[in-house]
Amino acid sequence: MRTSIATVCLSGTLAEKLRAAADAGFDGVEIFEQDLVVSPHSPEQIRDRAAELGLTLDLYQPFRDLLSVEEDVFQDNLRRLESKFQLMQRLGMDQILVCSNVATATVDDDEVRVDQLRRAGELAERYGCYISYEALAWGKYVNTYQHAYDIVAKVDHPHVGTCLDSFHILSRGDDPSGIADMDPAKIFFLQLADAPSMEMGILPWSRHHRVFPGEGDFDLKYFMEQVAKSGYDGPVSLEIFNDKFREADVARTAIDGLRSLIWLADKTAGRVPDSQMEFPQLADAQAPRGFDFVELRTGRLGEVTRALHQLGFSLGGYHQSKPEFQAWVQGDVRIIVEDEGPTGGATAVTGLGVIVDDATAAAERAISLKATPVPRVTGEDEEDLHPVYTPSGSELYFCGPGPDGKGRTWVPEFGFDPEDITSGNADKALINSVHHIALAQPRHTAAETRLFYSSVLGLDSAAPEFLSSPAGLVHKQAIEGEKVHFTVSAAPEGSEQGGFFAENYPEHITFQTDDVFAVAQRAVQRGLKMLAIPENYYDDLAARFGLEPAFIARIKEFNICYDRSDNGEYLHFYTAPFGNTFFEVAEQRGDYSGFGWADEPIRLAAQYRALRDDVRGIPR
Incomplete structure (x- = not known):
């Protein structure tokens, strides 16, 4: 399987992006136009540097608003396109991404689009170049992958094919199963992106919130299975628009990206054993x-x-x-x-x-x-x-x-x-096992951490939750196996309080016990400083669950928190933080499944006060 990454995924200069992609182990890159335009290096220098690094230049992108226009506008578009072919020859690359028209489309006629795309293909052929036509999810007239493919099939030109982009397909809720029946010779390029489920417009979702495969909520395993069934054997590339990625360490992001492709390939290999793509073989x-x-x-x-x-x-x-x-x-x-x-x-x-x-x-x-x-x-x-x-x-x-x-x-x-x-x-x-490890990460690396542990250890990701803290919402997500459980928290960063909390956000080890009261009593007798839980919490707890006053008094005595599900109960207490770490002790009763996250806002508020006091001397 040939791997590629769009330079828009990464921070830094174009030269730094090429170096990071090569060091991570990618086979090639897509050149995002703006990265070249702002570079002080000539196209020839970029071509030579990529060759030195062992990278192929797989795709130049994007070329916008080519089709669905009046003839005079199209002639000017062909002029623009020809200049890009000339540039690509200097770069030593032969494929360009053409997006469906968003801004200037005025002619809604497939016959016109087919004619215009065929003429563009004829121009591409004169320069030894190829056009990958892609349907943007927000395209004015062409916004589905099947529509774009139908146009390409009618063009029937060897230098015109389609580009499949998982975000543009899955963000619309389209069924990717039709890909399996496509002619692989007409699929010129494959771009992959995942994304978290979000209620927002597709355009801002795409421009700011894409993530690497396995780090969001799209079913990319099924998507990739359909691509493999089609017989496609070209580059498998990442195209991720994400504000945090473009601020993060370029080398670390590139490695995270390649890991996501290896993980996805490993998942796909078992689904399509006779695929034309040679998927990497991982140890189970x-x-x-x-x-x-x-x-x-x-x-x-x-x-x-x-x-x-x-x-x-x-x-x-x-x-x-x-x-x-x-x-x-x-x-x-x-x-x-x-x-x-x-x-x-x-x-x-x-x-x-x-x-x-x-x-x-x-x-x-x-x-x-x-x-x-x-x-x-x-x-x-x-x-x-x-x-x-x-x-x-x-x-x-x-x-x-x-x-x-x-x-x-x-x-x-x-x-x-x-x-x-x-x-x-x-x-x-009295303590008999580690229930789970709670990891804390900056917001821009939390998904990377989840993918690392889930891919390496074969764990499954649970649905994310957002919990309130004095500094803003904390994003939490569990990754679990039968015997090993992790949680990953990303603290807010966007304010003075959030920056402070993200910098000092504590990780912890949760110990499992069969008798939380015995552990708490022994610990208090030995002088353990527990995290103080406010009286208001216990008043609210009694009201929510109708707990007996004697039981409330008993858990209050030891600063024990309580949660209940349909199948069980969860009793737990926290030590005061020492630096950025603390311990939790938990007793699960019945078939309770979870991590006591209903009590997280109580813990976060108490720890926030303690950390502010310790670090800044601010009264609690």
């Missing part, structure tokens, strides 16, 4: 059996280890070759704490270990999806946990199962046996 996703460990780094060691002790964790030991790492254990939960010294630096989640059946295959899949291996020296008698970097710079470890299937094959490196610590006193094992 390894369904995680659970979290093996969570790694924290802190410049506030005493604060973190004190909270762990208060929650019932015991110090297992120090790493045999890296004594700055210590392991804290309770039940099947293992927290690795890296002491960076008394710097006062914020506590952060820096690594996650997941238990998989085949750690080597899991790491191979991650690397195929453009994850970078972590350079690490593994000492004698130390486990190779195959770490890779996540997009945010944290590390993801793949841990093979131990004899009991629970991982922890690396534990001897810390000089202890978990059973020696947790089985001697049953009270210490």
